[in-house]
Amino acid sequence: FDPDGFNVGAERAIRWTRSQLEHHDAMPKNSADRLMDWLGELPRTHVEGHLLFVHGSARRPLDEYVFPEDIYNPLKMEHIFELVGRYCFQGHTHIPGVFTVAPQFEAPEISLTDEEWRRTLPGPKAMVNVGSVGQPRDLDSRASYVIVETGHADDDVVVRFRRIRYPADVTCKKIYAVADLDNYLGDRLLVGR
Incomplete structure (x- = not known):
């Protein structure tokens, strides 16, 4: 790489x-x-039933960014969704949320006192950005991850977006202590950027 x-x-x-x-x-x-x-x-992709797991996108599993504002690029979204069987789980941008074929982007609504947001994935297809445990970039410094629930009625898939606090300040100080790393890499952890 x-x-x-x-x-x-x-x-x-x-x-x-x-x-x-x-x-x-x-x-x-x-x-x-x-x-x-x-x-x-x-492998660059992992498939479990109708669930596809990639880092970037279904089109370019390693390195394609799919940002929330890409919903305004219908051709890009259409081309990616053509490669999604039903649901695709991805990351890369570190911005959690659900993309629909409409195209729309729905960000999880998790207040600073909440820890979870549940969403039944819409049909016929959706892409889920799981966020980032170590470096979220949606202005929420808490670690972000997703729990996927299958086996519901009508073959529904439920995602639970979770946020938990972690000692980002400790990690930030460790980054500051390494001369070869830029301080902004630590700073961004404190603000979820």
């Missing part, structure tokens, strides 16, 4: 992470190479 096309800070962070894996004293000789080979051989 090469971070081509990433911003400078993200590219530096990826290269730093790679160097940590390659030069970690506790790793046996050549294990970093084996780890990189293993990661490179992992």
Whole structure:
């Protein structure tokens, strides 16, 4: 994986992470190479019944961003939805929500005192961005994840968007302590950006 096309800070962070894996004293000789080979051989998609799991999108599983504002690009949304059997779970933008074929985007409504938002996925298709446990980007610094419930009546799928607090300030300080990482990588954790 090469971070081509990433911003400078993200590219530096990826290269730093790679160097940590390659030069970690506790790793046996050549294990970093084996780890990189293993990661490179992992499938780009995972399918369970009518559920597709990708990082980017159904069209480009590794690197395509699907932002909420893409609903105003009907051609892009149409092309992606053509590749979705029924439901696609994705991330990459770190912005949680549900895309419909309409096209519409519905962001989870989770107040700072709530922890969960339940949604029965609409038919015939939907794309679900699960957000990010470590780096949410929807201006909510709490970790974001989704629990998927199948086996409901009429083959409905329910998603439970969850938010939990975590010590982002501790992680932020650890980032500040690494000269090769930009401080903004820590700052953004505190504001969910």
